Amino acid sequence: MTHAPAAPTDIPRSGDATHLRILSTSDLAGIEISLADVVSTVEGAYRTLHDGLSDNPRKLTVKPPDGHSVSYAMLGRDGSRDVVAIKTSYKHGLDKGRTQQHYYTALTLYDDITGLPVAMMDCSRIGSLRTPAVSALLARECAVSGARSALVIGTGTQGRLALPFLLTTRPDLDRLMLFGTHPEGIAAVREQLRAHFPDRDVEIVTDLRNAAADADIILATAGSHTPAAVEADWLKPGTLSVLVGHGLAPSTLHRADRVVATSEAQMNVTGTDMADAEGELPSVDAEFPPVLAGTAAGRTGDTERIFAYNSGLVVTDIALGHRFSQLAIAQGLGVEVPLWQ
Incomplete structure (x- = not known):
């Protein structure tokens, strides 16, 4: 380290x-x-x-x-x-x-x-650098061993550098997928990926459910108007879902086997759109600083579906x-x- x-x-x-x-x-x-x-x-x-x-x-x-x-x-x-x-x-x-x-x-x-x-x-x-770097660290520490596929949802500021940072910490990924609705954003994601990894390209997907079912890592970076909302029952065992912006339905949090957050306090402030019908959020199993330090586990089993909340720390x-x-x-x-x- x-x-x-x-x-x-x-x-x-x-x-x-x-x-x-x-x-x-x-x-x-x-x-x-x-x-x-x-x-x-x-x-x-x-x-x-x-x-x-x-x-x-x-x-x-x-x-x-x-x-x-x-x-x-x-x-x-x-x-x-x-x-x-x-x-x-x-x-x-x-x-x-x-x-x-x-x-x-x-x-x-x-x-x-x-x-x-x-x-x-x-x-x-x-912010455009810090946030995808944190997501990449979450993927390094919490994704299943041997993860080979990743799906990025969204092509805005946070989506455009998500894949280059992800490949920096997980260079073994061999399938990169992108779900986006803005042609200029999709082009920008491709441009950033090729600028940092000239030999890599991204697969543009339109069937979000099938793409999510194939992904070992999902990074949800979309804006609030996105039509994307990945549900928990779409995910295969072992999937890591990282929420940065939007693109994940609340079920991915409430039905996760394990919840990791950069800060539970901040998740309770900024993550209210992921609350259940009673307005509640589940408790966090581990915060990320101790996970990085090795005093808490990011993942405890290969079949755990993990939800990670990336709110960013000042x-x-x-x-x-x-x-x-x-x-x-x-x-x-x-x-x-x-x-x-």
């Missing part, structure tokens, strides 16, 4: 008490980072949390009665990097189509040794955001704003 790469010692840890470095979407888009580096950084954040060195309080949520928007605020501290950060997330137009929705997310980092700001950045690329955003901020500072990217003058 590898841990997050050590921070380069020749990169400034932060700026000064009056300026804040702003890193835009285009600043971060130009930074090269390998999939293995992302996976290692995310895994290191989980291990540090499990060791009791980091703090990851439950996220706060605000949603209007008609459900047209949702906002989150997440505060955390990375004990291996001595960094404190807050992430905000706001999505508007949940009652509209994808092209009419607005989404903004930002991460602000502070150096907890010097007490100075590090950077504020658009967090969209961080400590992983902090670790990856700090990694990006250091790379950006080294390249002279961003704008210094005299925010506190």
Whole structure:
């Protein structure tokens, strides 16, 4: 097991008490980072949390009665990097189509040794990398031994890098399937897969039930308007189903032999759409940080149907955001704003 790469010692840890470095979407888009580096950084954040060195309080949520928007605020501290950060997330137009929705997310980092700001950045690329990396780690730890087939549901931001990250941790997969309804999204999934694994391609499936029945690993990354809803009785023994967005019916959770969550507290906040008729969610058998650390079992039998809830933890955003901020500072990217003058 590898841990997050050590921070380069020749990169400034932060700026000064009056300026804040702003890193835009285009600043971060130009930074090269390998999939293995992302996976290692995310895994290191989980291990540090499990060791009791980091703090990851439950996220706060605000949603209007008609459900047209949702906002989150997440505060955390990375004990291996001595960094404190807050992430905000706001999505508007949940009652509209994808092209009419607005989404903004930002991460602000502070150096907890010097007490100075590090950077504020658009967090969209961080999330687009962090989340599929977590799903890939869940697959590495919880999928049945000898898993050979995977199905990705959805072709949005989270679906487009799902397969490259999955192949990073499970290179033995030989059948890759995709269920999607947007032609441009399907093309983007293929493009990302070939960019990272030029010799691999994905099989586009239209019969979701048959595809789910053949899959050892299912990653449900679709948006809320997806027609996909895989049911528990479609799954063969041993299937790992990972919920990131939408695409799994509640039965896959309630009838699972084992439930794993990145955080049970966060699942209880953000997973209410998977509740039963009484509004209840089942208890979690294991949280993922101790599974990664080897103190809890991800899987206890080859025939277990496992449901894994990937809600994302802010400590992983902090670790990856700090990694990006250091790379950006080294390249002279961003704008210094005299925010506190």
